[in-house]
Amino acid sequence: MKAEKCRKRFGVLLATAVCVAVLLMAGTVSAASWPDKSKILTMYVASGAGGGSDMAGRMIASVLEKELGMKVVVINKGGGGSQIGVTEFLSKSGTDGYTVLCANTPVTISPYMDPARKATYHLGKDIQLAVGYGFSPCAVAVKKGGKFKSLKDLVEAAKANPGKIKGTASGPMVQNDLSMVLLNKAAGVEIARMYFDQQGEQRAALLGGHVDAEFNNDFELIGGNKSGEIETLAVFDKTPAVALPGVKTAESMGYNVHMAAAYGLGFKTGTPQEILDVVEAAVIRASKKPEMVESFQKIGLGVKVMTGKEYRAYWTGIENVVGDVVKGMAVKK
């Protein structure tokens, strides 16, 4: 009786040991053989369904599906300005490369640069960037046929009436808010920042004459620009935006302001560099094919590939901007 029990226990132990060994081996082998096409790549989008980040994430998911030849499943986890999604990604993800994060700036940055948000993660320490794939510069628009014909008009008015000229953004610390902060700094003015968090509210406030300028991403302005309801005065990028033909850069008007939303992919720190390289190469390969560019154009998002290294450098630049704004806010408080 006792002997039998012992034997059984031994059997269980042996089986467990074998399992552990297999798992360990699988762990070491995985980097070289990644991706295992029978597995599923889980992609975390740290925002709810719908909206720019989600659309971009789903687009790149279908690109990866084709290039890597494996199934990609998108998980939406919104809330806390990406903080909830990123936190969950880090708690659920292993370092085997089968869980990927949509790491976008500045939305992924703001939570951990702001000490009050108590985010437990940081780029580098917890997240490694593999590649950047999409780019949407910020721009500023006014009501067509209104008081302002150029960015200079707007800035002069803001200078003459401090605090009275009002600009919109979709929320504190998002890219269009940061573009307003940078413009204020570059031009030495104080355009009042008003937040309208629901899409459409910004435009309604602008067309109704309740605010003076709408700060938004280029793709949000295409429609109003085409129909002639609004006029985009300047785009905050080094080059003009494809989505907004005929609109010059703020830089060319003497205001050195650059701000955009950039979309990329990241893995948990500790994931073998080889895996990151495979993903980087896959995206670079796809970006040279017309399908990817065309499908991105549909949602008004420009394809702009940055290698992991380039994206990292770009990211650090935005971190500094966010850090400055956070400090400014802390002083004001």
Place this chain on the structure above:
Amino acid sequence: MDALSGLLYGLSVALRPENLFFVFVGCFLGTLIGVLPGIGPVGAISILLPMTFQLAPTGATIMLAGIYYGVMYGGSTTSILVNVPGETASVVTCLDGYQMARQGRAGPALGIAAFGSFFAGTAGLIGLQLLANPLSRIALKFGPPEYFALILLGFSLITHLSHGSKSKACIMALLGLILSGVGLDPITSRERMTFGILNLFEGIGVAPVAMGLFGVAEVFNNFGTLSSGSIEKIRITKLLPSKLDWLQAKWAMVRGTAVGFFLGILPGGGPVLATFVAYALEKRVAKNPERFGKGAIEGVASPESANNAAASTSFIPFLTLGIPPNIVLAVLLGAFMIHGIVPGPLLIRDHPEIFWGLVGSMYIGNVVLVILNLPLIPLWVQVLRIPSKILYPLVLLFCLVGAFSINNNVFDITVMIIFGIVGWLCRRYGYEGAPLILAFVLGPMFEVNFRRSLLMSQGSFSIFFTRPIAFGAMIFSLGLVIFPIYKLLGERFKGTTG
């Protein structure tokens, strides 16, 4: 193209077999999503969006729009049958709809909800077809101060949402207001009442709170009676509304439609607010308001009409200005853009087949929804024949799945259960959930528009009294609060002298 020939053209587009198919699919999915608690039109449309990439733009937009207004139809079903609001826009329908079901009148309640929806949806469409441009210009006149004043007006109606003590209603409303402040500050993004809990940063979700206070609380309530063994049998009397029902509901539908029609146009207003205002208005004009909350058919007819009228007219700023007045239409805007169509003043000229095809499809869709929903009523009513000890655990299960489906987050389930317990306790002591929900929905809009207004005026309160629409609404809501007090004092005075 004038409105009539446009409509005929639109109907011809919508009646093409493939488009007719998409109308049907959209309406069917919408009804289904409306019936299931938790997942709402935003989530559903976003998930289905990638599937529409391969479709022709007309078919895709017709189908996605069908989901949106189909949800408004389906949302009332579970509100009436088991007190679980299928959508936030159907919370108010619980108040009288569920009471009607308990009295065995689920059939008439569902029938009136379906017909009211049809009537209101169609009326909204006529407005969309004929008055789209002038109405959208009016909507633009509403800036932050106007919204603030309008929401204040909404608050002044809060006590009409309960049939018990007015002071208890006010206490619940205050609680709702406090709860709505939880989360990151909308302007400075500092934490408020989050206690460091990450899941509270975005605030507490409306859907789990509503499902908890109504559905789960009802289940808990019934567990009590189940264990005591005294189960009341519901006798189902009729399947269709009687002549008296129609007479009572007639004007409620018209008034509900009018409220929904107007609030639907305003960006940020939308179907949810419309249902609360319509219900409160109905109670205010009623000859015997004490019937409300005890199964008054007007209490079903007016909010159900309001949310459908609002769903129709919310297309006005969307199609004429390219401004989505609520989140669902914001997602739909994305769908339009993907198909290379830009909603706005040029839509009707550049893509008449889309504009008129969509309008035409919505007329057809409203008919499809009635055809789809009326035969289902006898089937739904059968739900009430299920023994309570099987039905209520099932309802609880549905709520659990529904709450989880919103964000794939277990935290929403926790919130729902907590509010289920809160709702159950409140009910035992005569406090009602509806004022809490209204304050909870209005709270963030109230705050944000107040602060935006003061930003606009650089801190001066005069902004609320120097703009005509805001001033009018402020005076009106002030009157609504002062008049009953004056009347009460007058009566007291008479009482002492006479």
